Amino acid sequence: xxxxxxxxxxxxxxxxxxxxxxxxxxxxxxxxxxxxxxxxxxxxxxxxxxxxxxxxxxxxxxxxxxxxxxxxxxxxxxxxxxxxxxxxxxxxxxxxxxxxxxxxxxxxxxxxxxxxxxxxxxxxxxxxxxxxxxxxxxxxxxxxxxxxxxxxxxxxxxxxxxxxxxxxxxxxxxxxxxxxxxxxxxxxxxxxxxxxxxxxxxxxxxxxxxxxxxxxxxxxxxxxxxxxxxxxxxxxxxxxxxxxxxxxxxxxxxxxxxxxxxxxxxxxxxxxxxxxxxxxxxxxxxxxxxxxxxxxxxxxxxxxxxxxxxxxxxxxxxxxxxxxxxxxxxxxxxxxxxxxxxxxxxxxxxxxxx
Ligand SMILES: *Cc1c(COP(=O)(O)O)cnc(C)c1O
Numbered sequence: 379x380x381x382x383x384x385x386x387x388x389x390x391x392x393x394x395x396x397x398x399x400x401x402x403x404x405x406x407x408x409x410x411x412x413x414x415x416x417x418x419x420x421x422x423x424x425x426x427x428x429x430x431x432x433x434x435x436x437x438x439x440x441x442x443x444x445x446x447x448x449x450x451x452x453x454x455x456x457x458x459x460x461x462x463x464x465x466x467x468x469x470x471x472x473x474x475x476x477x478x479x480x481x482x483x484x485x486x487x488x489x490x491x492x493x494x495x496x497x498x499x500x501x502x503x504x505x506x507x508x509x510x511x512x513x514x515x516x517x518x519x520x521x522x523x524x525x526x527x528x529x530x531x532x533x534x535x536x537x538x539x540x541x542x543x544x545x546x547x548x549x550x551x552x553x554x555x556x557x558x559x560x561x562x563x564x565x566x567x568x569x570x571x572x573x574x575x576x577x578x579x580x581x582x583x584x585x586x587x588x589x590x591x592x593x594x595x596x597x598x599x600x601x602x603x604x605x606x607x608x609x610x611x612x613x614x615x616x617x618x619x620x621x622x623x624x625x626x627x628x629x630x631x632x633x634x635x636x637x638x639x640x641x642x643x644x645x646x647x648x649x650x651x652x653x654x655x656x657x658x659x660x661x662x663x664x665x666x667x668x669x670x671x672x673x674x675x676x677x678x679x680x681x682x683x684x685x686x687x688x689x690x691x692x693x694x695x696x697x698x699x700x701x702x703x704x705x706x707x708x709x710x711x712x713x714x715x716x717x718x719x720x721x722x723x724x725x726x727x728x729x730x731x732x
Contacts, residue, residue: 380708381625381665382728383721385415387424389620393601394428396615397580401595402429404583409434409454411576411598414715416440416722419447420731425601432473434596438463441470456596458501458509459485468492475535477501477511479522482529489528496528499535499573502557504550508541513557520564533571534558535594539578539608546579551589558591578608599715607715622678623711623721625665625692630703632659635695645688658697663709666690669724674717678710 398408409432410425412418417440422433426449434454435441441453452472459467459474459481467474468488476482476498489496500519503510511519523531536554538544551574558572573594574582580600582588599605604616612618635655644650646667665687672687681698696703713721721727 379728381623381663381669381721381726382730383621383623383713383718385418385421385621385729385731386619387420387731389617390421390601391424391428393604393616393620394425394430396428397597397600398429400580400615401583404586404588405590405593406574406583406588407431407594409573409594409596410601411435411456411596412440412444413437413456414598414602414718414722417443418722418729418731419444419449421602422449423447428601430597431594438466438470442466445470454499454596464488465492468494468496471496473497473499473532474529475499475501475509477503477509477519479519482519482522482526486526486529494528495530497532498523498526498529499533499571500531500557500561502534502536502554504536504538504544504553506536506538506540506542506544508537510536511557513553513560516557516560517564520561523561524565531561531565531569533569533573534561535571535573535596536575538575540576543608545608546575546582548587548589551582551592555589555591577606580606580613581609602718603713603715605715618712621713621718623665623670623675623713623717623727624708625663625711627661627703627705627707627709628664629662630659630696630705632657634658644686650686655695658695659699659703660685661694661696661703661709663692663694664690665692669727670713670717670720674714674720675711676713678712682709 401408410430411434412422413436415421432452434456436457454473455471464484465488501510538546572592574592577600604618636652666689668689672684683695685693
């Protein structure tokens with residue numbers, strides 16, 4: 379069936395193994411992040427085979443899916459829990475990232491009624507401004523953590539590079555370690571885990587500048603795509619050929635490069651802009667924004683340019699394509715992280731793991 383996303387399990391296992399052995403040599407364990415592939419168990423298991431200590435996902439549905447497939451985890455819930463789903467958190471997660479005292483108390487109660495212990499990492503905002511306690515809250519939330527019976531604090535975690543685009547450095551990683559010490563003081567015990575960041579933290583490990591004490595990273599993009607978007611780089615020692623999207627050509631015609639007639643807004647309410655390049659050969663794909671945004675696509679064949687898309691059609695300029703391009707032919711694209719995410723989420727894209 380087309381469109382199809384072809385995923386190479388062995389390339390992902392190889393990336394996982396390279397990332398894990400690099401990190402292991404710096405005393406850092408890796409949780410493989412599966413949210414980009416909707417917790418696909420075939421891919422999650424490749425992460426574990428490569429040496430990940432556990433699996434991490436932002437969605438309870440994905441953790442449930444991996445558990446049902448028989449994966450042993452341990453499973454970390456990456457998104458701080460929703461109060462309305464606290465029972466599921468208590469049933470499904472082994473490690474939870476948390477930042478709200480009230481939610482911690484509710485989770486402790488839910489765990490008590492499930493009879494199931496859960497570990498907690500206190501999420502600290504070191505400046506990226508997404509989730510996490512502000513460092514001056516550590517004492518008050520530390521007292522909450524100290525009073526729980528079923529939820530056991532095991533350390534601290536932070537997220538950078540996601541909302542604010544902040545890069546990890548010795549200052550913000552150092553701040554995380556300071557908050558950890560303050561928490562240990564409140565609790566009167568040492569805590570084993572300081573979880574640094576996602577893919578963007580790999581560079582510090584490579585350069586040997588990750589502050590001692592940061593002993594865990596949660597890695598998705600590097601393993602899945604061999605890239606680091608926040609750090610704006612292709613990671614040289616990893617594979618980028620982990621997946622490609624295939625879509626079918628449904629029309630090939632020569633057309634002008636500028637629309638004819640009075641122009642309003644496009645199907646998504648934007649004013650389209652065109653450069654007049656004369657009459658060009660163009661192809662239409664049976665693929666649209668409902669599957670993947672066109673800006674996420676990089677053509678793998680030469681002479682193919684992505685012009686744009688509506689919900690169900692992607693428009694290509696194929697003037698530079700050598701040879702005959704026919705209706706029914708299949709073209710291939712690589713994807714960026716948002717593109718991978720939306721292809722995995724679209725029920726119209728077949729996921730073929732080979
Ligand atoms: C998504 C996510 C990650 C993984 O990020 P990558 O850049 O894909 O490695 C790590 N931690 C948290 C909290 C996340 O939400």
